[in-house]
Amino acid sequence: MQSELFDPGDRVAIGASGGKDSTVLAYVMKTLNERYQYGLELFLLSIDEGITGYRDDSLETVKRNQQQYDMPLKILSYDELYGWTMDAIVSQVGRKNNCTFCGVFRRQALDRGAAMLNVDHIVTGHNADDIAETVLMNIMRGDIARLGRCTAICTQGEDTVRRSKPFKYAYEKEIVMYAYFKKLDYFSTECIYSPDAYRGHARAFLKDLEAARPSAIIDIIHSGEAFEVKKEVKATQKVQRKYPPGASESNALCKACTLLEGLERGMADSGTTDRGRKRLDEAGPAPENIRTIPYFKLPSGSPAIAVETPS
Amino acid sequence: MASCDNPNVDSDALMTRRQKYDGKTKICVKCKEGAGNIVIRYAVYCKTCFFPLIQMRFKKSLEPSINPVPDGARRKTLKAGGSLVVAFSGGTGSTALLDLVAKTYFPVRNNGETLKGGKDHPRNADQGVWKGKPAVCYVEVCGAFPGEKDRTEEIQNMVQRYLGQPFEYIPLRLEDSFDPMWWSTIRGGESASFARTLRLDMTDEDLRLTEASSSSFNDSPLNRLKAYLSSLPTQTAFHSAIQNLIRLLLLHIAASRKASHLLLGTSLTSLSVNLISGISQGTGFSVSEEAKEEWYPQPGRGMPVRVIRPLRDIGMKECAMWDWWCGLRVDGQTRHLNGSWKHAIGALARDFIFGLETDYPATVSTIARTCAKLAPKHGSEGTCVLCERPAQDGVQEWKSRISIRSYSEASSAVSGNTRPPHLNEEEISNLTKPSASSTPANSSLTPHLCYACHTLLTSRSNRGTSAPLPTGRAAEKISLPVWVNATLAASRSPGGDEDSTPGEVVQTIKMRRVDMKSQISELLLADD
Known part of the structure; x- marks a missing residue:
């Protein structure tokens, strides 16, 4: 509330994966919107990466959520947007760099989906554990640029829609407990293509820290918010x-x-x-006949695409 | 097939390990002649090239900070503004540090060696980089660990092997931080601030302070230290509090000796451990202080002390090789590996970084280099009384914003549904009543603490504390380190600092002609 993320009348897309975080986020957003008359128009936006055995099951959960929460749903697939599924990408590039493709494509797909729905804002279910893990990972990777902005609750690029993480201070455990007590319907699985040993180390370390002193997660986030990149370092950084x-x-x-x-x-x-x-x-130059991502023209007024509305 | 030869493991799923060293041969990358003896970050070095390499990195980290004003690119003579204190624990890093300091800045002159240019030549007249006699300071921590042996003499023997070097050995004890006599000695006999002493109530999150009479000093410093450490809520806090006490003891002893530099034997590996451990405990605001710090004693108490870690570019493995090849004895402690210590955040960070150093050696230096590029984001509200590092503005507001800390705040913020469903109206109204013993700001320690120190004293865990309180001790009456007591007592006394004074009092009086004339009388010519 104090971060003033929303204005009355905002059209907000909830990035829904069918997992616990986005399911609880959709439930909480809907509950608070109705209870306190925020006046938000809520949508569910899902990206189908095309990973057999992972995304196809969790999308079923999102479709159930659409019915339960009575929200319009838009599913945008990599296949539809790029002509490639993640299964096909992994078969070509192997498992080593596939996360680069998935991450870049998902980010653009979310922006495309948001533009199609004509929303002002995307909210994602990143929780406190995710943010703390990102702070540690960025320090260990030396990613100064991301370290400076990864704890921000709301980010906006030059040509992208506003993104927020309302669960920034909510522990994963709290979210799981909330889902359990509210008997929410969610899908729990790990991506089958992300055997990132390095991130696994960081995740395991974070869990040990939390066991040693539960405030460790929020303490890491506080640390991340308390520092910034030195001005003289910023000045020498290459613009991306x-x-x-x-x-x-x-x-x-x-x-x-x-x-x-x-x-x-x-x-x-x-x-x-x-x-x-x-x-x-x-x-040499690219042949004419290869698939490209079509230019997107923002439709004026209300969404020009068909969204699945709850029956 | 995967590198582990298990046909069931997909080779793509495993990260291929990089070769232990770059290049095809084991020849030293520096002299290109000698057979390599050690691999440092994928590069092979021979034993002959190893020593100048380490010495060069040591000097590169230390020398730009020696002169009070940096010289820039054109380096002049090294001349520090004060004396030198070297912290020594007997571990791998500090053993290498003391050896490097002794060999680089206090070399033993052979009997037959003659001075170049005569004894009055400027080069020989005042040879030392630092003023006065350098001190080697050791803090004995056995008081915090029952059953652990006192190593003060062993360490003294280790320091005394530097025969002919002018080092003065200063043994300290962890309990000195609760000893008013020690404090009085290092502050030149000052003891006025101990007319009243403060006790901390650790049972309450408000961290209320109460005043105790000076008769309470009958209790020994060791008992007060034990009570303080036992009252801490977690193993992590216990470990960090000891680190804090050691750091402050060293800083105060350095200030008392008019030292301009305090050298610590923190290697690159230990620095990364400290950084990750600190960030995990909420010290993000002072993360830059971990690598390089300039500590100011209280106003009028002397020059700032520069805390330098000259081994910050040298890994622990290289320090160990230096010690081994120089035949130095290391008296390491292994308590972190055993018992409940392994569950403290400091020990977890240590295990994590040591593991990373084996699998991903570059990560350790990346952590240190990344953190060196960080600076505090917001303004500082002053200095934390417990760690004497800059404290961030609005820490308590931040804490209360992200969590429900009392139902009274929650119920005033929003109505109805945020109230706990398991309580009835009467129970909620009891909870939401303002506490009768609500403490005024000046009788609580909380406003004087930084985020990390407040968390250290208040954040709990179901794993509990390290030890029960000594018999006859209550968690409501815990003594504080002497410098905390002195700072708080000064701020509470009339005419102390700005916290206690209500503001400047102004009185307006019409000036008489006579008074006006008296003020300028020296400038007026006498009437004839």
Whole structure:
């Protein structure tokens, strides 16, 4: 409430995966919206990455939530947007770098979904454990840019919709307990394509910290909020390139398009390594017949797409 | 097939381990001649090149901070503003540090060696980098660990092996932090602030302070230390409180010796452990102080002390190799590995970083380099009385904003449904009544603490504390370290600091001609 995330009349999309966090988030948002007359128009927005045995089951949960919470639902699939499912991507790139593709595509897909629904705001179910883990991971990876912004409750890029994490201070345990006592319906599984040993170390460490002193998670978040990147370091930081090297604004591709071009041309590492990028550049311009992400034109007024409304 | 030869494990699912060292040969990367003896971050070095490499990194970390004003690129003579105190625990890092300091800045002159340029040459007249006699300071912590042996003499023997070097050995004890006599000695006989002493009520989250008479000093400092440590709510707090006490003892002894530099033997590995451990305990605001700190004693109490960690670019493995190849005896402690200690956040961070150092060696230095790029975000509200580091504004507001700490606050903020469903109206109304013993701000320790120290004293765990309180001790009357007592007593006394004075009192009086003339009388020419 004190973060003043919403204004009356806002159209808000809830990033729904069918897991515990987003299910509880949808329930709490709906409950508070009705109880305190926030005046928000709520939508469920799901991304189908196309992972057999993982996403297809959890999407069933989202569809049930749509009925239970009486909210419009939009499911946007990688297949529909990019012509590739994660299963197909993994079969080409292997398991090592597949998270890069999934992360970049999901971010863009959420933005596309938000634009299709014509919403002002996306809320996601990231909880305190996720934020604390991200703070630790960014320190261990030396990712100064992300470390500076990962504890912000609300972020907004130049050309993206506002994103918020209302469960920033809610422990995973509290969310699970809430779901249990409220008898909420959710799907629990780990992504089958993310054997990230490094993140696993950090997660296990965080759980040990929490067992030693439960406030550790919130203490890490407080630490993350209390520091910032030194001004002199910020000044020397390179501005993140919007376009690949050598590309001008007129022929530039965003990260998602670069990755997609690499996939289409059978050179998937062009989006993840400099060597791969060089190889792609040497192979000449992209053929005409490859799939690309169509330009999106924002429809004026109310959403121009069909959303699944509860029957 | 996977590297573990298990055909059932998918090779893609495992991270391929990088080769232990870069390149194809085991030849030293520096001299390109000698056979390699040690691998440091994937690079092979021979024993001959190892020593100058470590000494160069040591000097690179220390020397830019020696002169009071940095020289910039054109380095001039090294001349510190005060004396030197080296902290020594007998562990791997501090043993290497003391050896490096002795060999680099206090080399023993052979009998037959003649001075270049004569004894009055400026080069020889005042050779020392630091003023006065350098001190080696050891803090004995056995008082906090029943059954642990006192190592003061052993450590003294370790320091005395530097024959011919001018080191003065200063043994301290952890209980000195609760000893007014020690405090009086280092503050030049000052003891006025102990006319009244404060006791802390650890049973209450408000951390109320009460005054006790000076007769309470009959209790020994060791008993007061034990009561303080036993009253802490978690193993983590116990461990961190000891670290805090050691740090403050060293800083105060350094200030009392007019030291400009306090050197700690924190290696790169230990620094990363401290950083991760600190961040996990909420010290994000002072994260930059962990690597490089300039500590100011109370106003008028002397020059600032620079706390330098000259081994911050050298891993623990390299420190151990230095000790081994120089034939130095290390008297390490292994208490962290045993018993309930392994459940403290400090010990967990240590295990975590040591594990990472084996599997991902670059991560340890990445942690230190990343944290070196951080600075506090908001303004500081002053200094925490417990750790004497900058304290952030609005800590208590932040804590009350993110959690329901009392039903009275919750019920005033929103109505109805946020009330606990398991309680009836009467029970809620009892809970929401303002406490009769609500404490005024000046009788609570809370406003004087930083986030981490407040959390240290109040955050609980179901694993409980380390030890029961000594017999005859109540958790409502816990003594505080002497510097906390002195700071709070000064702020409470009339004419103390700005906390106790209500503001500047102004009186307006019409000036008479005579008074006006008297003020400028020295400037007026005498009437003839």
